[in-house]
Amino acid sequence: MSIENGCEHKPVWVGRVAVTACADCGRVDWLSHQGAIDPAEAMAALFGSYDLVGAMDALGAPSAEVLVYAPPSARKRRHLEALPKRVWLKAAPHLWMSTDGDNLLLSVTRRLLFENLLRGA
Numbered sequence: 865m866s867i868e869n870g871c872e873h874k875p876v877w878v879g880r881v882a883v884t885a886c887a888d889c890g891r892v893d894w895l896s897h898q899g900a901i902d903p904a905e906a907m908a909a910l911f912g913s914y915d916l917v918g919a920m921d922a923l924g925a926p927s928a929e930v931l932v933y934a935p936p937s938a939r940k941r942r943h944l945e946a947l948p949k950r951v952w953l954k955a956a957p958h959l960w961m962s963t964d965g966d967n968l969l970l971s972v973t974r975r976l977l978f979e980n981l982l983r984g985a
């Protein structure tokens with residue numbers, strides 16, 4: 865745990881990945897037992913099995929459209945509990961994530977990356 869800018873950053877372990885997602889400052893840190901982990905690898909470990917439902921317009925998101933991903937099972941849905949609800953968190957460069965508790969929402973601020981994700985590439 866670390867204290868930065870007055871908020872408390874407490875890691876939550878989901879399998880082999882720890883995620884520290886702060887509702888107050890929107891910061892996300894990823895960690896594994898081996899130390900630092902690439903955000904893309906960490907995202908894949910947590911949400912790689914999620915199914916892309918589609919894109920929707922989202923007010924208040926970093927991009928005009930966001931991608932909606934649904935968990936394949938109740939067990940996998942629990943991975944979302946590592947994230948605070950209804951806050952946009954900076955998961956990686958150009959990639960923001962949020963959740964309403966049921967689905968994972970991704971906001972991509974670079975169009976090409978958005979289109980690649982939408983195609984499942």
Ligand SMILES: [Zn+2]
Pocket residue numbers: 868869871872873886887888889890891
């Ligand atoms: Zn914080």
